[in-house]
Amino acid sequence: MTSPTSQMLPDEPIFKKLIENGRSNPNVIFQDSSCGVDATYPQLLHDIVSLRHRLYEWLPPSLFDENGRIKEENPYILIVAPANYEFVVASLAVLAIGAALVPLAPAILPEEALYFSQRCRSKLMLVSSPCLPLASEIEQHAQANSDHKLNIRPIASGLRCWEGEATFLGHSLLSEDDFGIDERMTVAASRPSLILFTSGTTGPPKGVVHTRSFFYFGYGTSNADVFLTHRPVHWIGGLRSTINLVANGTRQEVVASSAPAIWGRIREGGVTMLCCVIPMWWSLMRHYRDVINPLPENEKEAYLQGMRALRVARVGGAMPLPSLLQFWREEIGIPLELTYGCTETGGPGFMTDSQTDRSVERCLGQPEDGVVTRFSEGDYGEIFLKTRFLFSHYLDDVEATKAAFTDDGFFKTGDYVSRHGNEYIFEGRTSTDFVRFHGFKIPVLEVETQLAQLPSVAEACVVSIPDKDASTRVGAIVRLSDGFEHENLLSIRTALADKLLYYKLPTALRVLGHGEQIPSVWSGKVARRKVSELFFPVSDSGNLPAEVELWDIKDKELNGGPKKAWDWAGLQGC
Structure with a gap:
């Protein structure tokens, strides 16, 4: 021994x-x-x-x-x-x-x-x-x-x-x-x-x-880099960077996982890499607007110079809203790189870079080196991956392990993705990010993105909720912006009518009150099942709470019915 x-x-x-x-x-x-x-x-x-x-x-x-x-x-x-x-x-x-x-x-x-x-x-x-x-x-x-x-x-x-x-x-x-x-x-x-x-x-x-x-593999860094370590190590992103950067020869500095601490270290200069989950990028944005931006120009410039000196500014954990990416790209001057992966893939499967078309929403970029991909159907469908870091099995669960892989060894991500040219576009989760409305399959991220861009909406989430007539319907949870307290389901549907096909419009609305929050996990992913249970609990008789405003989905023609081709995807009568 x-x-x-x-x-x-x-x-x-x-x-x-x-x-x-x-x-x-x-x-x-x-x-x-x-x-x-x-x-x-x-x-x-x-x-x-x-x-x-x-x-x-x-x-x-x-x-x-x-x-x-x-x-x-x-x-x-x-x-x-x-x-x-x-x-x-x-x-x-x-x-x-x-x-x-x-x-x-x-x-x-x-x-x-x-x-x-x-x-x-x-x-x-x-x-x-x-x-x-x-x-x-x-x-x-x-x-x-x-x-x-x-x-x-x-x-x-x-x-x-x-x-x-x-x-x-x-x-x-x-x-x-x-x-x-x-x-x-x-x-x-x-x-x-x-x-x-x-x-x-x-x-x-x-x-x-x-x-x-x-x-066995490195992290794409060098000993000239300085990486701020602040993410928890019981999550894949934090663990992989913390250990692999040591092996790579890259200096790490541990900072508190807070916006003031991170901005404070960025201001000192010398940091080349910053990787955060979505909630932290939001927190850093708010801290800039509330605390840093009002400072005298010479003081503010030190923060901006430090942030703009980053070689890598990366976001992962979920699909960020376009408004978050736009802030960092246009107001601060750094385009955030988006990474796509999960615990099972062991690292990024896709990543955006300087060649990515930033105007394309929900763009995942291209596969990382060593990643092999294929779709469940052509250039669209559930994306299957093989990576160098792919997990071997679920602990003591043979059936779950078998169900997670295709017959030829690809991991079933559970995510719908489409390919447009060389770029891959995230469409949503197969399990929770689509609403089965009558015979239609509605991607909640598309609805959520358009909803969040309305001036009347400060925060938005879209989920699938059970319905007696349509199997499920599109439920929207919103926090209204100041000055829009009288918005309702009709006004929101009207505002979305020229942005979404008719069958994709929300048919249930719940407005968040003071102190109410949309549940999410640490990585920033919305816990959609918890959202449904919390804001759209269905009674034994199939009814929703009184706080939920409903649209009559039985009558497709009245109150803002179809106005343009493909409003019902050519499947009228479903």
Whole structure:
């Protein structure tokens, strides 16, 4: 078995990159004021092997083979941490024993943490310093409610001493030349490296299992870049960037996930990459308009120069509204790159770039390198993908795994996409982003986009709601703009009449009151099923609440009936 004191790391691409970068890059690679760390590669490598030593102590010897690899039967180790230095070290130390990491949210409930540990049959949970109070709650809950044995350990207790003369197991801090690759310590590329839990449409979260090859590829950056790290690492975007940028040699700086903190660091200059989910780009926009724009010109210019100096400004997680993209493109002067992917694809499947036609709404750009695509039908339909990062299976769910792939191994995204020339256009989710109205299939994003552009509407969401006569109908939830308090369903339909075909117009309206919010998940995706349940609950008799204004869909001719060709898509009588 590999000696716990060994400075030799597994024979895998990610560890080879770490050692190579350590020999060529003397700079700070990870700056994290929350942990009091400005880590260089020697410091990082030292902490990885130091924590790995503790992992061998904290786990039963029976879990390892003769080469120090954790056995494949129980490879999962839970990590509860924000995006910080401790998470990076913990993740790489876990990988260094051949194990797989399972990142959990820093705000997870104790009963949820216990559930995930039981699902993964995990024996060990590593906890970052900010999450230690939560760790105590998890431990108490587990002892009171389960026979499952879970060893909970602080990550910091496995790191080297940061004050005085740094030592490792009694020896002075090692240099980058003291680390090497153990050619006997190989880990099959097909073995698990990561589980990310993602919400399913029904039932408990699904465990998306990625193989070791997930960490084999870089991030398209260089050691000249500076990346602001602020996204949670239990989501695919935050995790992939945080770990892969370390392997790439790209400097990361941890900042608070808030608009003032991000704008403040941007103002200092030197940042080249900023990746945010949609809610953060909205928050940054509001902070600019409310706080920065009123400043004197010379003060405001420092913020703008910092933002305009970005080499990469990227948005992901969902399809942003055109108005958000327009603000950043026209008012600030930076076109946001849009990435399309999900937990299962392991990274972007599509991305826009400087060649993308910015005037095309819902444009996904073109497939990333290494991505193979095909449609369910011709140049339109559900998009199927193969990527280098594609997940291998859902944890303990053979049926769901089988259903997620085509017979020839493509992942079924559940998204409808069309192709126009070289560009791919997002049309919506197959499950929630289309309304089946009589015999028509209505893309909610098209309706939502037009609705949000009305002067009377400050915020909009469109969902499918059950209907006794039409199977489902188009339901709109809106927050009215100031001065438009008397708008109703008729006035909104009238305003949309020259923008949408008649059968696509909303037939149910719910106006948001003060304090009411449209439910969404962290990534910015609207939780449409929750929206329907919250604002359009259907009674046993099939009726909707009194706050919902309804259109008479039985009479197609009265009150603003068909006025132009194709209002009913040539399918009158459905």
